[in-house]
Amino acid sequence: MRWSQYFVPTLREDPADAEVASHKLLLRAGVIRQLAAGIYSYLPLGQRVALKIMQILREEMANIGGQEFYLPALHPAEVWKESGRWDAIGDDMFRLKDRKGADMCLGMTHEEIFTTIARNEIRSYKQLPQVWYQIQIKFRDEARPKSGLMRLRTFTMKDAYSFDIDEAGLDRSFEDQREAYKRIFTRAGIRFTIVEASSGAMGGSASNEFVARTDAGEDLIATCEHCGYAANLEKATSRLAELKDGIGLEFPAEFPTPGVRTIDDLTKFPGGASAKAQIKTLVYSSLNNTDSLRPLVRGAVPKDQFDDAPKYYLVLLRGDHQLHETKLADALAANYLRAASGTEIHALLGANPGSLGAIGAKKRAAERIPEAKIRIIADVALRGRRNMTTGANTDDYHIRGVDLERDIRIDQWADLRAVASGEACPRCETGVLEVYKAMEIGHIFKLGTKYSKSMGATVLTPEGKEVPIAMGSYGIGVERIMTAAIEQNHDQDGIIWPKTLSPFDLVVTITNMKQDSLCEAAEELYKDLQRAGLDVLLDDRDERAGVKFKDADLIGIPYRITVGKKVGDGFVELFERRTKTSEDVELSEIVSRIQKLALAGL
RNA sequence: CGGGGCGUGGCUCAGCCUGGUAGAGCGCACGGUUCGGGACCGUGAGGUCGGAGGUUCGAAUCCUCUCGCCCCGACCA
Structure with missing residues (x-):
């Protein structure tokens, strides 16, 4: 293929609409053009x-x-x-x-x-x-x-x-x-x-x-x-280190925690608790609430749900753990789910986020909103834990000495936690997870x-x-x-096609079209390479060498043979796109050399 | 669908707030000088400013509606 007649509309600058590397490069390299959102021409x-x-x-x-x-x-x-x-x-x-x-x-x-x-x-x-x-x-x-x-x-x-x-x-x-x-x-x-x-x-x-x-x-x-x-x-999932809880109290005990709003606050509060010894309490709802601007975790709420009875879920996790909302939605088999708003939570439990807890929550909610239904779902990492600290459903108060099984009526246990990099592999003894x-x-x-x-x-x-x-x-x-x-094969200068996907096996670049000796040598080489069964792109455009090099890098052809001034001495330059290294190769050897490289697989 | 951003020559963008001659760079055409990593000089072509309606003597600019595109979230057989 002769580049001078081949349609490759390359762009110097990143198109404004493209964000990710592959998108920018596909457009810049003249591989695709957009017709409409999500619709492209090759x-x-x-x-x-x-x-x-x-x-x-x-x-x-x-x-x-x-x-x-x-x-x-x-x-x-x-x-x-x-x-x-x-x-x-x-x-x-x-x-x-x-x-x-x-x-x-x-x-x-x-x-x-x-x-x-x-x-x-x-x-x-x-x-x-x-x-x-x-x-x-x-x-x-x-x-x-x-x-x-x-x-x-x-x-x-x-x-x-x-x-x-x-x-x-x-x-x-x-x-x-x-x-x-x-x-x-x-x-x-x-x-x-x-x-x-x-x-x-x-x-x-x-x-x-x-x-x-x-x-x-x-x-x-x-x-x-x-x-x-x-x-x-x-x-x-991941494997968590065993935690040994102290004996704890005979009964959970409320204590004042002025100003404490977050897990972190409580770890620093005198008489508080480490994050691992806290129970995080979140509130989710399957109730539609037009006042709420919270995004839905799952689904769109259909119209016939508007008058449904309020249904809330108290979600319990270890203080240092993060909820994975999809796991929650899966565990509840919920069609519609969203995080409850602060207003809703206060109406339901009489306390603001930061002081919530599952102890007595059902009773409290029943007093405040009789028709509300509350289910308590807890992450399995809390199983068997004792001597924990959680909110008291009264602002500025928490409860310590909580024994999960003894003190909270948990309706459902489930894996709700998002695993993080660095946690232990659930399958093997020594592995560490990477996310x-x-x-x-x-x-x-x-x-x-x-x-x-x-x-x-x-x-x-x-x-x-x-x-x-x-x-x-x-x-x-x-x-x-x-x-x-x-995405996996590119650099600052453009695409680096794996040999198996590249549109051409190699590009032959003539550095100066005004020098007949270069053109003649390149034409000869072009024919030889084709006869050797290679897909060759001949850059015969009347452009400066720099432009041709930049374009060749951009469209990502794995090899480039540069036909330049050394051709008089019987040499061309073999350039490898991925490593950006080049070497002089004798004209007589270049075809067999490149043939070997192109067929060598990845 | 919710939130945010953007639509001005082919491309990247300025101009809009504060209404009054539509701009720059790149690209393109022509001439010249250059010629191995996106050259330089000169000349030139190219835009109903996404569309519709409105306000105004006058709208790229202000207002309303609408279409499209991008990003975040929702969604993703």
């Missing part, structure tokens, strides 16, 4: 990278017996109604009507469509297992598209589906995909982690999430270097029979019994791979 460089990624996906799918399909993006509502997801999914689905007024939607995933094919065509266990996949556009009306290609409304996805006669078969298919995914991300030059994840609304029994570490990511992951434990912070940000790049699910049952995809077993097919579903976002690859 320019020629982008399309080349996308094709490279898809090629890896195809090879690794073929490697585990995957058969490529291509399914429609436009779906009739019926199949989604059959599976129950037409109603289960909210505004994330693009919906439309055809000219006859029939409900249609743009596919956000393809379980229903593949299942439709399976149920019509697969009758016998003899036809199983099957591994089907496609690489296709998906539509999701994301509430908040963001960060360039990280969160899109239309994107390309490799989605695979497995069909097995039973759970054991599904386990094997799942394992195949898991291994294929490892190879795919490794080949794509992405450092990734596999984390246990909840299968959420997809249903099914198990799922693995593949994540790539990057500060631009949206997930928090806790991992243990030592044993490989890895979990989303929504699920992660970092990451982005999801792939997700594999064991669906089981959720879809085959609801949609009637059954086969006959050898015994002649009709059973639902055991299914799995496995997704990888093409744009996510592109994004993660850049």
